[in-house]
Amino acid sequence: MKISLVAGEPIGQPCADCGIRCFSVCAALDKAELRELEHLGRHIHFVSCETVFGQEELTTSVYNLLEGVMRLYKLLPDGRRQIVGFALPGDFLGMTTSARHSFSADAIGAVAVCRFSRTSFARFIEDKPHLLRRINELAIRELSRAQDHMVLLGRRSAEEKVATFLLNWRDRLVQLRGPANTVPLPMSRQDIADFLGLTIETVSRTFTKLERDRVIGIQPGSVCLLDTARAEAMAAA
Amino acid sequence: MKISLVAGEPIGQPCADCGIRCFSVCAALDKAELRELEHLGRHIHFVSCETVFGQEELTTSVYNLLEGVMRLYKLLPDGRRQIVGFALPGDFLGMTTSARHSFSADAIGAVAVCRFSRTSFARFIEDKPHLLRRINELAIRELSRAQDHMVLLGRRSAEEKVATFLLNWRDRLVQLRGPANTVPLPMSRQDIADFLGLTIETVSRTFTKLERDRVIGIQPGSVCLLDTARAEAMAAA
DNA sequence: CGGTACATTGAGAGATATCAACAGGCGTGG
DNA sequence: CCACGCCTGTTGATATCTCTCAATGTACCG
Secondary structure (H helix, E strand, C coil): CCECCCCCEECCCCHHHCCCHHHCHHHHCCHHHHHHHHHHEEEEEECCCCEEECCCCECCEEEEEEEEEEEEEEECCCCCEEEEEEECCCCEECCCCCCECCCEEEEEEEEEEEEEEHHHHHHHHCCCHHHHHHHHHHHHHHHHHHHHHHHHHHHCCHHHHHHHHHHHHHHHHHHHHCCCCEEECCCCHHHHHHHHCCCHHHHHHHHHHHHHCCCEEEECCEEEECCHHHHHHHHHC | CCECCCCCEECCCCHHHCCCHHHCHHHHCCHHHHHHHHHHEEEEEECCCCEEECCCCECCEEEEEEEEEEEEEEECCCCCEEEEEEECCCCEECCCCCCECCCEEEEEEEEEEEEEEHHHHHHHHCCCHHHHHHHHHHHHHHHHHHHHHHHHHHHCCHHHHHHHHHHHHHHHHHHHHCCCCEEECCCCHHHHHHHHCCCHHHHHHHHHHHHHCCCEEEECCEEEECCHHHHHHHHHC
16 A cells, blocks of 8 residues: 555547547547546556555545556454445546545556546536536446445345356456456455455355356456356346 | 325425425525426325335436435345435435436335426436536435445444444434434334344344443434444444 | 465354244224 | 234344454465
8 A cells, every 4th residue: 555656647648549438437528628638637557556545635636547456445443444346447536525535545456547636627527517417427327336235235145245246347347348258356355355245264265165166267366257147146146 | 115106296385495405406506497497396295115216117207305214225136125225305316327226215204205307307407517516416425425334234243333323314314403312213123224234133132232331212213322422432443 | 495475274253143932002993 | 992913123042154263275476
């Protein structure tokens, strides 16, 4: 959880050529607006485990995730951690009405973000209803994801949690990168545990059980979904 | 979970006089806009346990809760239930991008809502950036609440869950109705259990324990917070 | 080669769930 | 007016899932 102090470099490449634009808030913008936005943003890179912003820090910036994966988490005073989500390219972070961030965000592996000053971004969106609607759309999608996750945390067994996580994670990656049978898991077992409301041991045991049952194949840094139907049955139940 | 078929009555009283306007989306509107909105909305009343809208139903309307309390919940195929939130006056429901509701909402006690057709409301907000920003604000507040609840569901003990719930619920009521030492609990123990990811028995036992410890006093339909400091310590931990 | 971080596995403990019985309030109907 | 049934909530005994604590295994890196 090192902290980066770099100011970042101006956006070189035109936003119009941005590979993840169609997934991000920027999908709502026309060419002129994109050019305007190019002057407001800065590209910043983070190495693995660097903190992009921390819980209770002042919300000076908003971020558009360009590349990599981030974990978003909240800490209790005694150190217990709950990961409230993993961010993928196109996700828009730091959009809050309060003066301080309500959760921390750090990099899982190398990460590139497009950073905007909160005030200049606020000015930029002020009278752009199409962009506001787009931001709304993303916020509502996040809220829906959060509600699904509450069901998982409150009402599902360890096995169901793990199966659901693998399928949801795969689906998100498929959205971005297209179909594939192996699911990369860049996050650690501890991250998965803190996301699912389990301990690392229970996650590990559940992975092993799913492998014994020939539902998944465990590889370093990824799993292979062998029996999607059975996994889906577990996740639906 | 009866279903109301009434079309509702036109909004009689001017929106400008609406008691909960300052808490709702409408806070962003000026007088002319409020008058316009009056023609779009219909007041509808629901009795206890009536369903306002159900999971998987088509999203034909959006709702502004005027009076009463609603439970918002998701059901798993096998009947397990997770309440994702309780709605109070001022809360804005049904705002989703998908064609179907992702959760159900029904009345806890008598409820009054202001209903708008989804399409006419969409047209109304289309080019009103101030209203879009207000909707955004509410969505972000909901998201933040959801994230807090994920921490509770994933990482807290039964006692911490109950204490946190009581304090949060009290705080929301204080916002609406002003300070009070007794906290009305219109929802059933089963509702509380399904909100906190517990069973009804555990909720009941935890209430009893908190009463034995002189943290709360249990009354029919409400609890009295006797030792707020201790409750807050439990909720913070 | 040794060290470190991460993951897996095992044994035992503990918190919450499950199953079951009981109590209290309330409306209904005799 | 009281008896009855129903519903909600409480309490008790036991089961079980997941956690905790501890040991071992494995990959990576200096």
